[in-house]
Amino acid sequence: MTEETPSKRPRSSKDVPYELIYWPGLPGRGEFIRLVLEEAGAAYTDTAQLPDGGGAASVLPYIQGALPPASDPSNTPLFAPPILKHGDDLVLNQTPNILLYLGLRHGLVPGLHNDPDAQFRVNALALTALDGLCNEPHDCHHPIATGLYYEDQKAESQRRAEDFVKERLPKFLGYFERVLGSAASGKEDTPWLYGGELSYADLVLFQCIDGVKFMFPKAMAKLDREGKCTRVLALYEAVKERPRIKAYLGSERRQKYSNGIYRYYEELDLEG
Amino acid sequence: MTEETPSKRPRSSKDVPYELIYWPGLPGRGEFIRLVLEEAGAAYTDTAQLPDGGGAASVLPYIQGALPPASDPSNTPLFAPPILKHGDDLVLNQTPNILLYLGLRHGLVPGLHNDPDAQFRVNALALTALDGLCNEPHDCHHPIATGLYYEDQKAESQRRAEDFVKERLPKFLGYFERVLGSAASGKEDTPWLYGGELSYADLVLFQCIDGVKFMFPKAMAKLDREGKCTRVLALYEAVKERPRIKAYLGSERRQKYSNGIYRYYEELDLEG
Structure with a gap:
């Protein structure tokens, strides 16, 4: 002021x-x-x-x-x-x-002191992860109405989940693989999305992958076997090893998945 | 630098x-x-x-x-x-x-010079308009897969559109009515969402309403008759009268709706 x-x-x-x-x-x-x-x-x-x-x-x-x-x-x-x-x-x-x-x-936008536009690049990465790997998984069990139960939209969920694991999940993972392989992500030996340092977009992608692995374990295992998400999974493991994140994930503050965005339904656990 | x-x-x-x-x-x-x-x-x-x-x-x-x-x-x-x-x-x-x-x-975040947090308030309004009045209308004709034609997901679209006009559209319009009636929106005689001046969120809401009026004219007419979107429609008309917007809307640069986000399908034009 x-x-x-x-x-x-x-x-x-x-x-x-x-x-x-x-x-x-x-x-x-x-x-x-x-x-x-x-x-x-x-x-x-x-x-x-x-x-x-x-x-x-x-x-x-x-x-x-x-x-x-x-x-x-x-x-x-x-x-x-x-x-x-x-x-x-x-x-x-x-x-x-x-x-x-x-x-x-909190210093989670790498390079911001040199380049104020860095915030818009990191923001775009976070928005894309949330769109494709949070909102779309949610819509796999609620494709018709958030106000209805899953049981009231099971047939539609089945169709949506089939499309998600076959088309959308590989597309979004492929995008983040490209980002992680780009010059903008920093040197080859850093696992992060932008500027060679941890950004908040990395934390967002970590949580998205954690949720998608919980909801669609078969599809994620297949994409892993096929080498379609190698860099994304390396980022996922690197986030897990951050000391404060590791302590948090091991604490009681970290809640289990239940009836939220990422849910396990056997009939939606498709291989793609 | x-x-x-x-x-x-x-x-x-x-x-x-x-x-x-x-x-x-x-x-x-x-x-x-x-x-x-x-x-x-x-x-x-x-x-x-x-x-x-x-x-x-x-x-x-x-x-x-x-x-x-x-x-x-x-x-x-x-x-x-x-x-x-x-x-x-x-x-x-x-x-x-x-x-x-x-x-x-471009000076479309009112009050930014006094309060740097203004950008986060306007950003939230824009995000909420895009979520509810752009992404959700899109999903009314593509609830299952963006890669499929509407004709391949017509039955699901019908269910989704019914829920949208009955539940979601009134909910989002009601939210923006509350925002427009709040102290944060500025004095009572200004039509804008935030700080008594035009923000980019107003332009976003204008385009959302224009699209929803095109796609769901019956539902919008009913909500208008019931007084459920009076302030939102006043904002819509006020944006239309901005000199540069008025010139743009009258120009050939303004494209007609076609097979994009906002589409007119008679069977989805429900009253709610």
Whole structure:
């Protein structure tokens, strides 16, 4: 803030812990945010950790209209979780948006100090991973309506999953293989997507691959055997070995998959 | 660039026209980019305007692997159009990513000079409009596979469109009505989503509404009669009256809807 903008009240310090507001009981889209917070070593609270399903009660006020009273009136109403609250100033939603905010703040956009456009390259990678390897897997069990049960759209799910493992999954993995083999990804001996250093897009792709391996183990095993995702799987293993990520994955904070985005249904576990 | 970063070569000037690289023959996702460029009064070329379908030949090299040789090696391979090229330095894809890049450059993020977080609020609004009122309408005619014809997924499309007009469309419109009624949208007599001034999210919402009105005229008419989208439609009309947008919409550069995201199928034109 400068003296030239007296109309806007001083903003509170951002040196406060983050609050992640998300449904309890499943990793969901909240998991992409958690991985970035964990890798950054950031202090945060997580409504998913509240006892007795209290997390749901934390989410609802945000998406049912009214924002909590402490919020800056510049904050718009929110559509859906994950939601990130940071101090009294900022309440954000939209997964790729929160990821960009955190990535810029926590040094997870390689090369940004030399090239401010780096953020748009990393943002595009994260958006593409979320489109193809999070939203599309979700639609494999909910191709008709998010408001219906899977059991009410099983036949359509079967068709969609067949197309996903045969066409879409190889296409998206092939894209990330090309990215990982490109000059933009850095030297050959670094496993990361951009600039030879870990970016938040790597964490997003890690979580996508983890979920897809859980949901479609046969298809992923086949693509691995065929050498179609060698670099992507090397990135996946490299993320797992990051000390803070490794500690997180071994902790109770890491939730098991259940009825969220990535689900295991035997009839959808196709080889492709 | 500063002297402290000699390893990176000097970047070329950004005072060059933009190039929009997109499929010819349909407005598609390219249209969101065009509206921002038009409102900004930016100089740009558009492969959709190339004669004899030459636009398709312009798109393919970008998404089939190799980037054109003039590009900065920091650019990653691209997944899909729309693609924005800016000078020799930058080639970007992902619609919301290009929109953010342009919005920041062209003063289409209200209040940014006072509050750098404004960009994340506007980005979230644009992402939510694209999710609910662009991607979901697309999936109403392609719920199973983008690689199949509509005719091969008609029954599933019928179910998906029924859910969309009944559940999803009112939900997303209701959300934007709440945003438009919030303090964050500015004074009551301004029609915009954020900060009392036009943002690129307004242009995104305009195009979404234009497409949804084309695809689902009965549902939109009903929601209008019921007063469920009064503020959204006021925003829609206000965007239409922006001088540069008005000139653009009246020009031959504005393409007609065809076999793209927003399509008219009588059997999907449900009232909800």
